Amino acid sequence: MKKIVLFCLASFILIGCSEDDDNPIATLPEDPMEDPLQDPPPPPPPLTFPAPCDSGLAGGIFPCNGIDLVYHIDLDELDAEKGNDSWGWTDPITGKEYALMGLDNGTAFIDISNPSAPIYLGKLETETSASSWRDIKVFKDHAFVVSEAQGHGMQVFDLTRLRDVTNPPQNFSTDAEYTGFGSAHNIVINEDSGFAYAVGTQTFDGGPHFIDINDPTNPQGAGGYAMGSYSHDAQVVTYNGPDTEYTGREILIGSNENEVVLVDITDKANPVPVSTISYDQVGYTHQGWFTEDQSYFLLGDELDELNFGFGSRTIVFDFTDLDNPMLHFEYDGPTAAIDHNGYVNGDRYYLANYTAGLRIIDVSGIGNGSISEMGSFDSFTQNNNPSFNGAWSVFPYFDSGHIIISDIDSGFYLVKPTF
Numbered sequence: 148m149k150k151i152v153l154f155c156l157a158s159f160i161l162i163g164c165s166e167d168d169d170n171p172i173a174t175l176p177e178d179p180m181e182d183p184l185q186d187p188p189p190p191p192p193p194l195t196f197p198a199p200c201d202s203g204l205a206g207g208i209f210p211c212n213g214i215d216l217v218y219h220i221d222l223d224e225l226d227a228e229k230g231n232d233s234w235g236w237t238d239p240i241t242g243k244e245y246a247l248m249g250l251d252n253g254t255a256f257i258d259i260s261n262p263s264a265p266i267y268l269g270k271l272e273t274e275t276s277a278s279s280w281r282d283i284k285v286f287k288d289h290a291f292v293v294s295e296a297q298g299h300g301m302q303v304f305d306l307t308r309l310r311d312v313t314n315p316p317q318n319f320s321t322d323a324e325y326t327g328f329g330s331a332h333n334i335v336i337n338e339d340s341g342f343a344y345a346v347g348t349q350t351f352d353g354g355p356h357f358i359d360i361n362d363p364t365n366p367q368g369a370g371g372y373a374m375g376s377y378s379h380d381a382q383v384v385t386y387n388g389p390d391t392e393y394t395g396r397e398i399l400i401g402s403n404e405n406e407v408v409l410v411d412i413t414d415k416a417n418p419v420p421v422s423t424i425s426y427d428q429v430g431y432t433h434q435g436w437f438t439e440d441q442s443y444f445l446l447g448d449e450l451d452e453l454n455f456g457f458g459s460r461t462i463v464f465d466f467t468d469l470d471n472p473m474l475h476f477e478y479d480g481p482t483a484a485i486d487h488n489g490y491v492n493g494d495r496y497y498l499a500n501y502t503a504g505l506r507i508i509d510v511s512g513i514g515n516g517s518i519s520e521m522g523s524f525d526s527f528t529q530n531n532n533p534s535f536n537g538a539w540s541v542f543p544y545f546d547s548g549h550i551i552i553s554d555i556d557s558g559f560y561l562v563k564p565t566f
Contacts, residue, residue, distance in 0.1 A: 213522035217561040233553035249281035269317040289363035293331035301325040323364040339385040346378040353377030372418040380434040388441030424472040447486040452533040482531035488540040497543040
């Protein structure tokens with residue numbers, strides 16, 4: 148039957164549908180690409196650095212608002228399949244700035260002292276196996292790295308070794324390893340106390356695992372605290388905010404899947420619960436950060452955009468009374484993208500917004516219930532849909548003003564605001 152239909156169709160095309168001999172014979176249109184004289188369209192010009200944000204695009208590719216692209220290194224050059232966390236280090240002797248980027252198979256070290264021509268120095272390979280989750284923090288010129296890879300523990304790496312790299316990229320080895328836990332989702336460090344806190348381990352029911360790192364290459368376990376639920380991320384500060392009852396105390400703020408938990412962990416042998424708070428339409432309480440004056444806490448929920456259709460919702464809490472935290476207001480960003488890691492520096496909140504890239508939000512009016520976006524750079528150009536692609540994390544603490552974006556799908560970006 149198919150052969151008959153095809154034969155009739157071919158006959159129709161060749162002789163037409165009329166018996167009138169005056170009708171012209173129908174012919175198929177020519178494919179313009181079959182013309183040997185027609186050249187294919189030229190490839191796009193190669194991206195050159197730096198690439199200023201011009202008319203809403205950096206390098207004609209990346210959507211932006213007030214943020215220039217300084218440099219980009221793709222995952223192929225970093226010999227990895229996926230990117231994740233990022234942090235930074237400034238050498239106190241030379242003043243050089245270095246980017247530390249988490250990868251599925253290790254941690255990359257990049258010298259950004261010449262921002263328009265960074266040098267990929269090499270990689271500290273994963274301690275056990277590859278994992279999509281890796282987290283990095285810095286204390287006393289050492290990097291501390293955890294991963295959800297089974298049996299990984301906490302790697303310690305002496306960052307001053309980066310001064311002597313003569314033939315990059317090279318493979319680095321650890322200077323020490325802490326094995327008091329295997330996998331961990333995240334690591335938090337309070338630089339004032341010299342303690343690290345691994346969260347999301349299989350110890351203490353997923354609550355914070357305390358580690359004394361005052362001697363960085365000789366880390367010592369110091370107990371932990373089961374907070375009643377798994378802690379996905381946390382911030383730990385030596386408190387100096389408006390609630391004078393807690394001045395000088397070491398306060399942990401845990402993002403614990405469905406609530407925020409505050410604990411006084413000054414005495415590691417006797418942590419004291421302070422308070423908890425939740426909010427409406429919880430998806431997954433993911434990560435948050437204090438404002439500089441420790442009056443307000445900005446929280447990101449990783450699943451509310453997917454589950455409830457919010458536009459990049461940030462929940463803002465009033466923490467002026469730690470015993471009685473209160474919801475202050477909520478902010479919806481301009482896209483449907485999922486919010487991930489966010490950090491405050493001065494009056495700006497720097498948000499890794501997955502498919503919407505980096506968003507910089509002015510929080511100077513937070514006390515009056517008003518914050519607003521002031522700039523952006525989108526490393527994921529395909530869309531701003533609520534999916535787990537694009538910018539995993541950002542690092543906005545370099546004195547130079549340069550910002551790291553670590554992108555899951557496309558690697559390392561160095562950007563700089565023009566405002």
